[in-house]
Amino acid sequence: MSVKPRKAIDQMPEYHPPLAGRTALRLDFNENTFAPSPKVLERVRSLTAESFTIYPEREPVERKLAAHLGLQPNQVLLTNAVDEAIHLVTFTFLNEGDEAVVAVPSFFMYDVNVLAMGAKLNRIQADETLAFPYERFLAAITEKTKLVILCSPNNPTGTTITREQIRTIANAAPQAAVLVDEAYFHFFGETILDELASLPNVIVARTFSKAYGLANLRIGALLASAEMITHLRKAASPYNVNGVALAALEASLEDDIYIEWYAEQIKHGMRKMAAGLDELGIPHYPSHANFILMRIGPRHKQLVADARAHGVLLRDRSSDPGLQGCVRITIGPNDHVERGLAALKLAIHAMNWTPEEAGLSKGTSGDEHEYE
Structure with a gap:
C-alpha cells in the first residue's frame, strides 16, 4: 500500500513554470527586467x-x-x-x-x-x-x-x-x-x-x-x-x-518617484513594441499590462527557440485555452525593448515567416492599440 493524497489533490493539474536556464534577456515572465528602487x-x-x-x-x-x-x-x-x-x-x-x-x-x-x-x-x-x-x-x-x-x-x-x-x-x-x-x-x-x-x-x-x-x-x-x-x-x-x-x-514604499519612472518606461516601451510588431506584420492584442500577446501560428515553438538563440526569452502561451499559436513578450525599459525587437526581427526573417501563418490579418484586435 502507498499513501494517497486527497482526491482533489490527486486530480488537480500541476503548474510547471519553464524556469530552467533563464540566462538570456528575460522577456518571458512579466518581471521587472531592470531593477528595484x-x-x-x-x-x-x-x-x-x-x-x-x-x-x-x-x-x-x-x-x-x-x-x-x-x-x-x-x-x-x-x-x-x-x-x-x-x-x-x-x-x-x-x-x-x-x-x-x-x-x-x-x-x-x-x-x-x-x-x-x-x-x-x-x-x-x-x-x-x-x-x-x-x-x-x-x-x-x-x-x-x-x-x-x-x-x-x-x-x-x-x-x-x-x-x-x-x-x-x-x-x-x-x-x-x-x-x-x-x-x-x-x-x-x-x-x-x-x-x-x-x-x-x-x-x-x-x-x-x-x-x-x-x-x-x-x-x-x-x-x-x-x-x-x-x-x-x-x-x-x-x-x-x-x-x-x-x-x-x-x-x-518610500520611493514613489522610482515606481512612476519605471511605469512610464513600460508605457513608452509598449508603444514602441506595438509599432515594431506592426512593422513586422505580427498580429497582436491591445494590452494594459507590461507585456504584449502576439499570434504567430503553427510555428510558435520555433519562434521561441530562435529568439532564445538570439539572446531573448519569450513565453509560449499556445497551450492556454483560445491562444493556439500565441507567444507573449514582456516589455522592459527602452534598451530591452530594442533588444527584444531585434531578436524578433532576426527570428522572423530566418523563419521566412509571413503574417498569413497567424491565420489572422494584421491588427486583429483593431487598428488602434491602447498603450497609454
Whole structure:
C-alpha cells in the first residue's frame, strides 16, 4: 500500500513554470527586467546579522502599506506573493462542492487553488477578441457561486475589466468572495480599491513582483474590508513573509518617484513594441499590462527557440485555452525593448515567416492599440 493524497489533490493539474536556464534577456515572465528602487538595495545592505535570527514582523509594514494606499491597517494582509494570496482566498472561502467562476484564458494558479479545495470551477471562455466575456460571465453566477475571480489587466492577454463591470458582478454575487487581481495595476492605473467600503465582498490582490521588481523576494498583499481580512488572517501563517522581503517593501514604499519612472518606461516601451510588431506584420492584442500577446501560428515553438538563440526569452502561451499559436513578450525599459525587437526581427526573417501563418490579418484586435 502507498499513501494517497486527497482526491482533489490527486486530480488537480500541476503548474510547471519553464524556469530552467533563464540566462538570456528575460522577456518571458512579466518581471521587472531592470531593477528595484535603489533604496531597496541600500536597505538590504544595511540589515544586521542579528536581523536574520529574528522572526519577521508583518504588521509594521502592513501599517505603512495601508497608509500608502489610503486604507486602515486592518484592511491589509501581506502575503508570500499573489500565489499565496490566491491560496488564502480559496482556502478561506471555498468548501468542497462550492462553485467558482473565472474567465479564461487567465492565470493558471486560479485553477490549481480552486480545484485543490474540491470546488467546481466554471471557466468562461473569451471569444477570438480575447475581451472579457462580461455578459456570459455575469450569467454564469448562481446562488452556488462562492468565489468570483477577476483579473484586470488579465494575464496572459492584457485585457481589462471596467469598474462598472466589477461593481455589477460583485453586487450580483453578495454570497461570494470576489477576488480582483490587480497585479499589473501600475501599468494600467485603474483600480477598484477606492470602492471597498461599498463592495464588502471584494478582495483586491496586489503584487510587488512586477513594477516594484521584488519577484525573487515573494511579497504581495490582500486588501479588503476589515471583516474579510480578519477571516483571511486566520488562514495565514504568522510568518508567511520573510524579513528581507518586508524590509525591501518598506524601502520601495518610500520611493514613489522610482515606481512612476519605471511605469512610464513600460508605457513608452509598449508603444514602441506595438509599432515594431506592426512593422513586422505580427498580429497582436491591445494590452494594459507590461507585456504584449502576439499570434504567430503553427510555428510558435520555433519562434521561441530562435529568439532564445538570439539572446531573448519569450513565453509560449499556445497551450492556454483560445491562444493556439500565441507567444507573449514582456516589455522592459527602452534598451530591452530594442533588444527584444531585434531578436524578433532576426527570428522572423530566418523563419521566412509571413503574417498569413497567424491565420489572422494584421491588427486583429483593431487598428488602434491602447498603450497609454
